[in-house]
Amino acid sequence: MNGSPTGDLYVFINVKEHDIFERHGDDLFCDIPIKFTLASLGGSIEVPSLGEDGKGSMLKIPTGTQDGTTFRIRGRGMPRLNSGSRGDLLVKVHIEVPKKLTAEQREKLEAFAIACGDAENPIEESWWKRAKKRFE
Numbered sequence: 001m002n003g004s005p006t007g008d009l010y011v012f013i014n015v016k017e018h019d020i021f022e023r024h025g026d027d028l029f030c031d032i033p034i035k036f037t038l039a040s041l042g043g044s045i046e047v048p049s050l051g052e053d054g055k056g057s058m059l060k061i062p063t064g065t066q067d068g069t070t071f072r073i074r075g076r077g078m079p080r081l082n083s084g085s086r087g088d089l090l091v092k093v094h095i096e097v098p099k100k101l102t103a104e105q106r107e108k109l110e111a112f113a114i115a116c117g118d119a120e121n122p123i124e125e126s127w128w129k130r131a132k133k134r135f136e
Helices: 036-039 104-115 126-133
Strands: 020-026 027-035 043-047 057-059 071-074 089-096
Touching: 027 036, 027 043, 036 089, 036 126, 057 071, 057 089
Parallel strands: 027 089
Antiparallel strands: 020 027, 043 057, 071 089
């Protein structure tokens, strides 16, 4: 401007961290807490997602889901540049264990533990076998 030489223009963009989502390329990752009963019995939950429609995505939780399981919801991630497609949403579930139980809940959970054989040996038998092999 005003006869000065041309030069380079530097633009710095800072992306603010999101409270729920973490971005890796076109994919979004999030952690969702679920109830112990939902993980055990299975069911569906609505998972928040970023999108033009503003709607969440339904996620089917299979019976016996373990803590730390990651589910992929295709096409609910970030838009891909120069394409009409989107990345994926990866949801890692964490099972919430109740901190307080009523007397009735405790009684029923103890009955469940007995029915499962967990009352006598609360540690998975296959874990014990693997541990013993290490010391043989």
